[in-house]
Amino acid sequence: MEFKVPTMAELMAAGEEPEILFWVGCAGSYDERAQRITRDICKILHHVGVKYAVLGTEESCTGDPAKRAGNEFLFQMQAITNIEVLNGYNIKKIVTGCPHCFNTIKNEYPGLGGTYDVIHHTQLIQDLINEGKLKAEGGESFKGKKITYHDPCYLGRGNGIYEAPRKALEVLDAQLVEMKRCKSNGLCCGAGGAQMFKEPEKGNKDINIERIDEALETNPQVIASGCPFCMTMLSDGVKLKDKEQEVKVLDIAEITVRANGL
């Protein structure tokens, strides 16, 4: 990184408070592919001059996969511990890079004592575009390129966010092509509900292959998404179909960073 990513602990030591906390999430922290998205989100935050910070090593799993797997104990242990940290730092606003973290902190933490204004990074990008702080110029041109967007379940159906990510694609002047199953009718990538961490039950096809077949039907140059888990499933699918050369799987944050030349 060309700049230093500030942590909450450092800001607190300096007697400062950030405007927004960037909740990175486990995938964004450890998964190599997702780390690139994390860094791009930081680049956006840095570029527009928002005062932000991350928790760094103080961050912990939100408990989402534990909850979806049925382990409410472990989920609440994680949630209540995280809430203590967040409240300790007097956090008001949170942006996440992962729809699963987003959903959990936004919807499930308030009942356990943690109420924050939570947004997903695609919503942040939408706001920044509306405010004119991001323009989609100066970098890679996506003009006329065929892009199809895959709705992550916990962003789309889970929380009704369909327009924010599409807004980030519209400003590119790209050719946005919708898959047959999109928006509220979107098809899962196959990773949700803790499926990411286990072998699928036996069937006649893997879910991500079904999804990739559908995405490839649109003949896209880019498959866009806004979730690190979808990223893994979609990238695996593209690799399996031997289409890595022709089709790129990119997060909305990565596309935004490229288009703005950050």
Next chain:
Amino acid sequence: MVAQIIFLLFTIAAIALFTFNFRKIIRNIRLGKSVDRNDQPIKRLMTMLRVAFGQSKMVIRPITAFLHFFVYIGFVIINIEVLEIMIDGIFGTHRIFHGLGGLYNFLIGSFEILAFTVWLACIIFLIRRNVLNIKRFKGVEMTSWPKSDANYILITEILLMTAFLLMNAADLKLQMLGVGHYVSAGAFPMSQYLINLLPSTENALIIIERSAWWFHIIGILAFLNYLPYSKHFHILFAFPNTYFSNLEPKGEFTNMASVTNEVKAMLDPSFVPAETEPGKFGAKDATDLSWVNLMSAYTCTECGRCTSVCPANITGKLLSPRKIMMDTRDRITEIGKNIDKHGEGHEDGKSLLDNYISREEIWACTSCNACVEACPINIDPLQIIMELRRFAVMEESQAPASINAMLGNIENNQAPWKYSPADRFNWADEK
């Protein structure tokens, strides 16, 4: 007079039998756990008006929505006509509302058109189910009874509508002949085309008119009593089911209050939890589910829209959200029968999990909410799947090995993967 007494006895018997069976279903639903769904009455009312009355989620599939709309409107409107039949039957009158004049003509005319559209829609539905190869109507759970149930309903509706049109045709012909109490009333835009098929003698016409009248009303009463045994219960329960449906974002899962107490006590030794009655975590049997889940099970029409969009089902896995609802209904009905036979507290050694729904089914779910989105009457199969998972994991510690490994990692490393918490911020160091 004899006819009136017979009619009255039939009606009373039918309503009594229906009430008896209906109360049993309400009793069964009450076997479920309590959950508060009395908040936000205005929003709930609007949801019901939009989704159940307004059929807003049906339109996703335009052809079926169009056909279903006529059957639905037919059902709602035809109740006015049943009211007249009831009054006529009890008091021995004939077309009691004929005094309404022009309005009456309009009403009968629209009933006729609706009866015909219902008739036609049901014929098309029968063809769709039995002739066209539509995947939604197959599926492992669509075995003998669910399959024939659908056909019985459609055939009954066709017969009822046929009887109604035949009755009107005979009546019209009798009106034209100026027979007895067959006063000139009503407009017959559909059945007028049937009169040439009818005999012209007065007696034969009266026999046809009366037979159709009796067939129509006895058919309706019989159909009413068929409902508690059938998926067709949705014509009643769709309304409360949408009213009491979940208003929170679909991604939000309930936080179990019983767990919160224990976790708080674990994290803070000075925390004194409120007294709560001991219960199990999650659901093993149908009675561990909430009453909303159980009501939904009785509401399910087995249309299969949920299953047709389920990513697990699409890719050939065992899970079918429709089957989850049907199994729940079958199991709670069985528990109800056990109570009737042996009294409360009888254990039959069976449970919803394992005897009805297998582990393979619940672990195939991606919790993507596609089934919940697809249901035209806001049924939530995902909630049931999650409750079963909670039981498997928290009561039995029986999760797939890789899930246990993931849970262990969260517990020990604060991440679902086996990485050191100290490395969590390493991403910032790389270029």
